[in-house]
Amino acid sequence: MNLHLIYFSPGGTTKKTVMNIAKGFPSSNVQKIDMLRKSNREKIFEFGKEDVIILGMMTATKLFGVPNEVIGALKGNDTPFVGIVTCGNGYYGSSLKVMTKAMEKRGFKMVAAGGFIGQYSFSDKIASGRPDEADEIVQKKFGEDIYHKLIVNNDRTFKHKLKIDWPNEGAFSAFKCALISALPGLGFGLPKSWNELEISNDCIQCGKCVKICPVEALTLDGTIQQDRDLCFGCQACNRGCPKGAIKPVSSKLIKSINNVTPYRTTRKEPIVFI
Ligand SMILES: Cc1cc2nc3c(=O)[nH]c(=O)nc-3n(C[C@H](O)[C@H](O)[C@H](O)COP(=O)(O)O)c2cc1C
Structure with a gap:
């Protein structure tokens, strides 16, 4: 095997x-x-x-x-x-x-x-x-x-x-889940209007974010540049930055995270099918 x-x-x-x-x-x-x-x-x-x-x-x-x-x-x-x-x-x-x-x-x-x-x-x-x-x-x-x-x-x-x-997060989340599930296609990404990143002065230009980005949306040309048309918001750069220098800054995204946070604090357990 x-x-x-x-x-x-x-x-x-x-x-x-x-x-x-x-x-x-x-x-x-x-x-x-x-x-x-x-x-x-x-x-x-x-x-x-x-x-x-x-x-x-x-x-x-x-x-x-x-x-x-x-x-x-x-x-x-x-x-x-x-x-x-x-x-x-x-x-x-x-x-x-x-x-x-x-x-x-x-x-x-x-x-x-x-x-x-x-x-x-x-x-x-x-x-x-x-x-x-x-x-x-x-x-x-x-x-x-x-x-x-x-x-x-x-x-x-x-x-x-x-x-x-x-979701167990209110009627709007259930509606969103039904809508996204009904849309054609295998996947769903972050809307482009939500994907803006801020690179802080803590950035040491190590280039790790450029290497890890799955869609080549970041380049290092003196400073890190984001191509927002390519970026789909996966957060590989944010999670992989050794200095924590990359953060999403869209106010719509931050509002959405704040909205779901109270529902997601209770620990959920995995589910398996075999
Ligand atoms: C754009 C985006 C949307 C997400 N939507 C959901 C979601 O609908 N429900 C959920 O529980 N987690 C959601 N997540 C969280 C990820 O699914 C979760 O953190 C996952 O463990 C990330 O996997 P990774 O660490 O391999 O990237 C979302 C994450 C991103 C980046």
Whole structure:
């Protein structure tokens, strides 16, 4: 068996989640594919029946960012896959449903799925430090269960009907979730009018943000410049800056974060389907 860990993880919590699940597999041949890298999204990775894929993506009600490029780079041949989505202690909406349908069209067969919690991309006050030790235990056990089902018992069935994970954040959020879920397309990004970044004087021009940006929206030319037409607001730059010098400043975005904060302070637990 060859295990392939594939993730689109601007802030690193989705990657950590996928890695923790893989710890439940006995040491096997492991390949990691980081889909933040545009060069990986431009390739075609083809897999067979003996491969096992764990695909992790972050959510914004639907899959976030460029899921068409991520999933479009994968081709299966009746290949078993585990679908993982992460959200910031809110809700993952229709992400798992969307991921499953798109992956099945690409030749993959879902064998297990999970919705996990990662620190909220915009704030260290929501889901701070997650996935944490308690999450890691659940994630490793989930990996062990997948291995047992798939490899030990050779069971490739999946009997669950995945549903929308609705917000518990008032009528407006429920309406937004229904609307976004009904829109065509695999993914949803931050509206352009919300994506403005401020680079403070703490910036040391190390260029880490330029390297990590999945869509080449930042350049270093004496100072850091943001191309707001390319940026979709994933916060990889913000979360990856060693000096904390990059912050979103849109007043609409800040208002929206403040609105959801009271609903997202109570710890939510992961959900797994196997
Ligand atoms: C633009 C944007 C929208 C988001 N929308 C949601 C959401 O609807 N519900 C939620 O719980 N978390 C939401 N999040 C939070 C992320 O899904 C969550 O923090 C995730 O763990 C980030 O994964 P990463 O660390 O791999 O980037 C959003 C994050 C971003 C950047």
